Amino acid sequence: xxxxxxxxxxxxxxxxxxxxxxxxxxxxxxxxxxxxxxxxxxxxxxxxxxxxxxxxxxxxxxxxxxxxxxxxxxxxxxxxxxxxxxxxxxxxxxxxxxxxxxxxxxxxxxxxxxxxxxxxxxxxxxxxxxxxxxxxxxxxxxxxxxxxxxxxxxxxxxxxxxxxxxxxxxxxxxxxxxxxxxxxxxxxxxxxxxxxxxxxxxxxxxxxxxxxxxxxxxxxxxxx
Ligand SMILES: *Cc1c(COP(=O)(O)O)cnc(C)c1O
Numbered sequence: 001x002x003x004x005x006x007x008x009x010x011x012x013x014x015x016x017x018x019x020x021x022x023x024x025x026x027x028x029x030x031x032x033x034x035x036x037x038x039x040x041x042x043x044x045x046x047x048x049x050x051x052x053x054x055x056x057x058x059x060x061x062x063x064x065x066x067x068x069x070x071x072x073x074x075x076x077x078x079x080x081x082x083x084x085x086x087x088x089x090x091x092x093x094x095x096x097x098x099x100x101x102x103x104x105x106x107x108x109x110x111x112x113x114x115x116x117x118x119x120x121x122x123x124x125x126x127x128x129x130x131x132x133x134x135x136x137x138x139x140x141x142x143x144x145x146x147x148x149x150x151x152x153x154x155x156x157x158x159x160x161x162x163x164x165x166x167x168x169x170x171x172x173x174x175x176x177x178x179x180x181x182x183x184x185x186x187x188x189x190x191x192x193x194x195x196x197x198x199x200x201x202x203x204x205x206x207x208x209x210x211x212x213x214x215x216x217x218x219x220x221x222x223x224x
Contacts, residue, residue: 004042005049007219008033011202015213018206029206032078032195034216036061037223040068046219047072055099055214057081059090066094080162080214082136089113092121099124099162099195102138107149107156114155122159123150124195127180129173130166137163143180151188160184160193160211170201174208181209 011031019026034055035043043054043065055078056062066077078097083106091098092113101107101123114121125146128137138146150158161181165173174196181194197205197213205213216223 002042002045003221004045004219007221008046008049008051011215011218014202014218015206018203021203022207024206028211030212032080032212032214033219034080034198034214035065035220036081036216038220040065042220043069044072047075051219052076053078055080055216059087063090063094085109092117095121097122097124097159100126100136101146101150102126102128102136104146104149107146107153111153111155117155120155120157123156124160124162124193125150125158126162126164127177129163129177130169140176140180143184147184147188151190157190158184158188160191160195162195164198165196167200171204171208174205174210178209 015029015031016026019029030053032053032055033046033051036057052074053076057080069075077095078099079091079095080099083100085105088106088109092110098110098121110121125143126137127143128139147158150156161177161184163173163177177194177196185191193211194209195212195214197210199215199218202213202215
């Protein structure tokens with residue numbers, strides 16, 4: 001028995017409640033369903049329950065699912081995993097969004113490889129907001145330069161920032177992300193996305209201004 005539809009309804013309640021607590025509009029926060037390691041049948045089920053945006057971390061697995069689900073109109077795929085430079089073409093060709101961009105070489109390659117597609121690739125820069133221990137993401141002092149590079153790329157659209165804070169300093173990290181996001185938003189009119197918050201901390205992320213929560217476990221169950 002699958003409970004995906006019920007789980008989605010439960011997550012929706014949590015998001016609505018967090019928005020209310022934070023005095024924010026429910027429509028200001030998007031739900032990204034993180035379907036990594038889960039079969040395409042479960043993604044289809046979530047889609048039929050009304051979920052449109054899905055996040056994936058592993059390219060091979062993701063591309064297979066994207067192809068198996070090509071019949072689902074308006075389904076929107078976000079790549080949120082670590083990016084190897086020899087895999088950028090698959091991202092540029094199969095995804096609408098990539099949220100884990102963290103270096104110049106990746107920006108250059110994605111821009112080149114997106115050419116010829118109908119729409120630009122939506123990009124969030126991943127920020128290593130918790131410091132040393134987590135290796136993924138740019139340092140805060142690289143943000144200006146990399147943001148300008150994405151903003152100036154013909155086939156990319158700078159949409160915002162993504163972070164995966166460590167648990168022990170999550171609240172502090174959310175607050176720092178919010179201030180970086182505000183600065184970026186004032187500089188670039190395409191920027192409207194602050195992607196932070198997962199199954200365990202979505203309410204805190206929303207109270208700190210998240211506009212997109214990335215939820216896996218609470219929708220699809222634990223990953224094995
Ligand atoms: C797996 C993953 C998530 C979802 O995490 P849950 O705790 O299962 O909700 C969100 N963001 C990223 C980048 C992930 O890799």
